[in-house]
Amino acid sequence: MNLALWLRFARRDLRSGLQGFWIFFTCLALGTATIALIGALAASVERGLNEQGQPLLGGDVEFSLIHREADEKERAYIESKGQVSTVGTLRAMAVAGENTTLAEVKAVDAAYPLYGALILEGGVSPAGQLDAENGSYGVLVDPLLLGRLGLKTGEKVKLGDIELEVRGVIASEPDRISSGIVLGPRLLINRKALRATGLVQPGSLITWGYRVKLPGNPDIADARAVVNDTRRDFPNAGWRLRASDNAASGAERFVERLAYFLTLVGLTSLIVGGAGIANAVSAFVARKGDSIATLKCLGAPSSDVFGIYLTEILLVALLAIAAGLVVGVVTPPIAYAALSGILPLPLTPRIEWVPLAVAAALGFLVTIAFAVWPLARTRQVPASALFRSRIASADGWPRPIDITVIALAFLIIAAIIFASFDDKRITAYYLGGLAASFCGAAWTGMVHRCACRAPPQTPGRDCALCAVEHLSPRFSGNFRDPGARPRPHLVRDPCADGPHNLRRAALRHT
Template sequence: MHGTLGTPEARRQPPRRSPLPLTLRLALRELRGGLSGFVVFLFCIALGVAAIAGVASVSRSLTDGLGREGRRILGGDLSYSLINRQATEAERAALAAEGPVSVVASLRAMAVAGDGAAALVELKAVDGTYPAAGPLVTDPAAPLPDLLARRDATFGAVADPALLARLGLKAGDRVSLAGTPVEIRATLVSEPDRIANGIGFGPRLLVSQEALDATGLVRPGSLNRWSYRLQKPGATDAELAESAARIAKAVPEAGWEMRARSDADPRFAKSIERFTQFLTLVGLTALIVGGVGVANAVHAFVERKRGSIATYKSVGAPGSAVVNLYLTQVMLIAGIGTGIGLAVGAAIPFAIDALFAAQLPLPLEPRLAAGELALAAAYGLLTALAFAVTPLGRAHDIPVSGLFRDRVEPAGRGVRWRYRIVLVLALAALAGLAVATAFDRRVALIFIAAAGLAFGALRLVGLGLMALAKRLPHPKRAAPRMALANLHRPGALTPSVVLSLGLGVTLLVALSLIDANVRRALTGTLPASAPNLFFLDIPASEAEGFHAFLGGQAPTGRIERVPMMRGRIVALNGTPAERIRPPEDAAWVLDGDRGITYAADMPEGSTLVEGRWWGADERESLVSFDAELAAKLELKIGDAVTVNVLGRPITARIANLRKVEWRSLGINFVMVFSPATFRGAPHSDLATLTLPGGTDPAAEAAILRATAKTYPSVTGVRVREALEAVSDLVGRLVTAIRGASAVAVLASLLVLAGAVAAGHRARLYDAVVLKVLGADRRRLLSAYALEYLALGLVTAAFGLLAGGLAGWVIVTRVMRLPFTLDLSGALLAAGLAVLLAVAAGLAGTWRILGQKPAPYLRQF
């Protein structure tokens, strides 16, 4: 032979050593046989990771989109908003000194068609520079100044298609605003700054500021918002901050709300963060539920590897080496599942952008969010480690002979402390990640506590059911006796089925109750407790006449009328509002403007909690504050509250604290001032009309038509329509929550299927032995059906109790709504759980029942 391969020197050369550690080499070698038995494992990990990664990626894409499109959303680089008044000459000069300024006014008004039909509209009046940032799309397409221009003494308008549908109009028709006709010349397809306007209770109507002036809707005390948008497209964020500082120094008492393009809509960004946290916790729930499937799969894996484990230990491998080997193999498989989940989650924002970009009201900038994907991967791997370490650790101290006997006589020795410590550390890391990355850490802590209680309770339910089944007297009939024995025998599926199915039923019941109570709060109590109509912008000079007019329209109705202004809290006890860090659920009070009023008597729906109400001759500036919000803001009797109203800072002392019943939807305010505080200040009135007998659409429509004709400048709002707008938004959120929760429910189903699959070998053994002893298929089928029926009933009962408790806590403590135990959806979920348990159990055993005993007897 030529060469060196066959020489003695070559044969004496030591074999090439792999750079990989021995444990990893053995794990990879065993994985060559495929992933049989780990399908549920992979799906559970991939599903949970995909949910978390997808939610986080979409959230980051939205946040980045808001940041990138901040100038378009805001309509400029800096925006200064004023309520109830326009900027003074000094304020306009301070803004103009920094660059070009565009002006937008927004208010609510009534649009009246030629036949007298009226509809509430979100009126937006723009100047000739609009839109200064981003495109405005109309149908037909035309320059906006041409569409809004005055022709033949009539101004033009661009309308939301919903307004045309509501009033039965088309392009070219006219509507009147406070008696002033405007011609609808195009429909609105999209506007660049729509997000900044918040929730609208009516369709958009776009007009020029000249048209708004002609209507006379803007007058002292009327409710309107003026936005002054400073255009500095080439400026850096630092230069914008310098401009903002100069403006603040030039007009320190302006009292306007300022926003920059880098933070165009902070309230919306906070909403995204809150909703993202909730959906992430739901995804984490799915991952933790899937952890049960991981534990089942690993337990079955250890059973399959009994011979290999015995071989390793018989040749001297220590128990720790065996555990490390198979833990490495399991974590490699977990890595595959995590990788699949990351790929799916990372693709979700790109898929949404490709499929729904035209329908999205928000700017989406899909990208690979490395930090969010790394967090999802950490969740997946830690979950796999936490749920795999104890089933693997069980084999550490079992002798070789015990491994062979373990099928019929399981070892009673527990898991070593080292593996329990790893479990505790992995769970602590999961909890730490959830808390550290949470927008609201209190919510994250509540979730962790609830998850721990749910797991502990379900574990106790499973063990309790096994103990009860063991102590019950044995039935005389074979099928019930066999079913009872299956519930508590060694290797019983009871703990796994109860845990997996119980979590899914609990989640479904809780969601059902939350959905039902939220919708009932929005609509169910409306006829009995809420007004039918709200009327805004009633001129103070016409308030008495309008009151008499309403009385004539609805002689049996109840009318409430109060003065109405808008103001913004600028300081508490002398501390500027921007320096105060209130709790999340109270931050809205300091964020933007609030409705305020003054009254000699305490409003209906209020209960005095502390302090005293002022007398009719009170001359001091006093304020009554909502007691719950005062506690969260750490306010007490005697503290000072400074509000900016019509550009003037006004300080009042807290005289009393009230408990307010907001659910009545009557007229009430966080702050009610003494009459002396705003004596002589221009304002409009707010009125409500409550008709006897609840909602009456025909009567409401007739009153609105008469109001639009007699008092065209007064805006009427149907409470039902306003609640329907909110209900539509809530419905979309609930749909998103249901979609995310479906992931957790799907994980529960996977775990249930995995639990049945994990018990396949034991069930096969039982079936073979019983068939040899004379049991037929009918008897075995009856026994298994009774077993799974018992498991389903116990799980459904737990889900009803735990889900009902969770729903009650969320509705009453978090949402602060009245709770009604509506069991229709909850019982449906529980019934489906029972059917699912029976169906899954029988599906898993059906093939077993048809097997011939002889081939399997040779294997045992």
């Protein structure tokens, strides 16, 4: 094994460029870029959800109750933990003239928000905008609500039994995504206005949230300690407890599930691209037949010939993997700049080393798994056969060591995929489907080879070839006998029977 020799020959051969490697390069770069990009974006969103948990939740800890408010004992317990902001949320119909729409109503107090900032369009300060003036409470609305009801700032919208004056348009709401499923535009009022609407009745589907800002500089451990103590002290209170690390659990699950399936799509594209890699390497070996034969005639052992061209292929693979990783590094900041004002999900773009490492490892292993086989088959072919490669292709099975390397590469790929996801059941189904696909392709190829080698009069031969051609059109190019020499055919000369037959034949073929 002479790695320096392999590298020197590979570098010299690559001086002519990537001619013949573009399919190989494209398949590998696209698959690697897809996995790196999806992993980087998902990690950025998850980090953003964790780092901005307090603004997203509206506090360090939230106590939620449905249908009822906290009683005096519960309220005293909550207030003993720190500063409290009370928020009530429900759905109701907003009316303006003849227009109506479903709105997500949120009633807040003066302490809202404990973390983050409520931003209004036009730089208007939200302070005092919800108080009663001239007999009307104020309301801050989502821009979508104005469009649906045909309202403008300063006009009134009816909610329940009262009319509210639109005093501002919400540009950014810090705890927007912590509310879960949103069916309508936001309508923000204060708690006194909510009482006046008459919407709070026994049995009303209203959720009361008590957000607590712990004293000092609390961390996640402090918030979890409060949650655990509350569950122990009030086991039957019926409230839902959330710490800031679980501020947007629904959004986090959605992002995780979306990233999971998109990553599987990326893996599929990478592995399917492995077929393109194998075809590109096979074409490369066929194109380099004269060079391989020359090296062998000059005394180069098969191991060195194999090592030289494997090194060349790995160098191209490194370029393709690097191109894919660059996409995974560059795209998240661009996505953050383009989508920060559109998506409600927080993005914290950084270089995500784990997704990049996984993408690079999978790209390298796929290259090994699909490139070693066509390269290894040249080991068993003598130089004289390579000189006749244009009429007799190299055939045969690789050596056991090469098959072991290929199998080991596939096993490591499966292990990385299985270890990268929490849903082991779906991952197992995915790996099983991949294995079944490869087994089906191998079985189809075996049937095709056996049918081609069988005598023409063998029963079922033509049916087998037709079935294989229907399942895999790539076999249709040399349908009956791949690699065979052209067969002679006798063609009758119309001129042999005179000019009348010639004219009749010409008319028949026009």
